Amino acid sequence: MDLSKKFYESRKLENLVENQTSYTLNNAALHIFETHEQADKVLLRFDKPVLASMLKGKKIMHLRDQQAFNFLPGESLILPSNEMMCIDFPEAQISNPTRCLAMAISEDKINNVLNRMNESMPKVENREWSLMDYNFHFTNDTGIYQILQRLLFLFTEDHPSKDLFVDNMLEELIIRILQTNSRKIYSDQSFKLSSSNRLAYIVEYIRKNLHNPLSVKSLSRKACMSESNFYRVFKNELGISPTDFINNERIKLAVSLLQNPEMSIKEIYQECGFESRSYFNRVFKRRKKVAPGDYQARFNVRA
Known part of the structure; x- marks a missing residue:
């Protein structure tokens, strides 16, 4: 993800550790942090929910109730308001600075989007959309990456309607992040969810039956829903169609099986x-x- 030439021309470097360039609009503020020398235990906190996304280099993040983890380009992190971050910069250099964006979004904007989602994109079992209250670390998908790239341009553009443009992009960003979070919960923790939750049951069924034929028709029957309603609810809640979700899970399995020297490609795809x-x-x-x-071949496995 690249920053515009205008950003580099307008910014003013004042510090080597966490130098900050900020752009503030009605419902969000974009901060670009650049670090030009190695540092440990740099503290940072925002008074609003924040999306942090790595642009270049490497950070080591220390957050509450979590082990330290590497924060790399293409990855993002959602933090609640007033969450303290403790950050190490093991690779930052003058010639190769570490860069990260942090976008603080107003809680009113987030709540407005959540209300609209609950009205038009209801979850199953009468549950409601809500902002996660924990630190959510994820890899940007194509949709989120493109939105962040667009927001970088909009914040730094000199346009009289930039507030309106940014507001529209923020709505899509919030929805996609919540769907990504929901997908991760179902994929990683479906066994912990209530057995009466129909989507949790379906996700667990898919993961246990990847080797069998799976169709929207058969899955909707198991969920006791019509095909159209099942498809709509699944895509609204997980941000992906049932077929794409199945293929994603199958590819995850294939990636692990391709590292087994005892299996052929034919055995794996079957x-x-x-x-x-x-x-x-x-x-x-x-x-x-x-x-x-x-x-x-990267794993020296026979084809």
């Missing part, structure tokens, strides 16, 4: 529930940007 090698190759390459055979 174990993952793909009907043909050509379809498996197409889906795998679309998601991993490399063919299964080439990925397998």
Whole structure:
């Protein structure tokens, strides 16, 4: 993710550790932090919920109730208001600075989006959308990456309607982040969710039956929902269609199986529930940007 030439021309470097350039609009403030020398235990806190996203370099994050973790380009972190961050910069240099954006979003804006989501995109089992109150660390998907790139441009653009432009992008960003969070909860913690939660049951069923044929029709029956309603609720809540979710889970399984020297490509795609090698190759390459055979070769596994 690149910053505009205008950003570099207008910023003023005053400190080597966490030098900050800020842009403030009605419902959000964008801060770009640049670090030009190694440092440990730098403290930072915002009085509003904040999205932090790495642009360049590496940070080591120390947050409450979590082990320290690497924070790398392409990754983001959602923090509640007044959350204290303790940050190490192990690789920052004058010639290769660490860069991160932090976008503080007004709670009124977030609540307005949540209210609209609960009215038009209701969850199953009468649950409501709400902002996560813990530190959510995730890898940006294509949609979130493109929104962040656009917001970087809009905040630094000299345009009389930039507040309106940014407001519209913020709404989409909030929705996509909440759907990403929901997808992660269902994928990683479905076994902890109530057995009466229909989507939790379906996600767990998918993960245990990837080798079997799976269709929207059969899954909607298991959820005791019509096909159209099942598809709508699934996509609203997880931000992805049932078919794409199934393929994502199958590719995750394929990635692990491709590292097994005892399995052939044919055995792998059949174990993952793909009907043909050509379809498996197409889906795998679309998601991993490399063919299964080439990925397998990296681990010296026979094709």
